Amino acid sequence: MKIRSTTIIGLIHNGEAAMAGDGQVSYDDTILKTRASKIRTMYDDKILSGFAGGAADALALYELLDKKIEEFSGNLQRASVELAKEWRTDKALQKLDAVIAVTDKEHIFLLSGTGDVIEPDDGIIAIGSGGSYALAAARALLKFNPKFSAAKIAEEALRIAADICVYTNSEIIVKKLK
8 A cells, every 4th residue: 555646647739748646645545735837847947747655655766866957968869768778677666656657748658667768759748647548638628629738738638637646636737849
């Protein structure tokens, strides 16, 4: 049993990048916190990252990701690949239970401890318990409201997910890259 943080959605749309996260932190079926901030800005506010999974594990991974981004001078693609390689091969890191979504204005990736570095075809990443609902909602919003900003789509998609998923709440924090 672990303390879990859930649902993040990130997307790149019309030259904008945004990420939204719900505020819920759970321990099994008990809500411990309703307004947690799961999204960070990195590299002088040029990169957004969000996590789902074990909170302490994700914080450890954030530190490592931050170092990789600095090491590769803000090259998100290279930093993501190097983090995934280290995460997959390092015995201590392999035990970390979290998934990270990370984006700049050009790329968006899902990173996992199994070595995954996935860049979706449509520029949308959703992770956590309500991720599938948020992903479906974002795709529908993009299709029927293509003029919405990336931040608006992320927020509304997460609101829809919160109405469906009991592990996702509507205490939403949205961050966007300028």
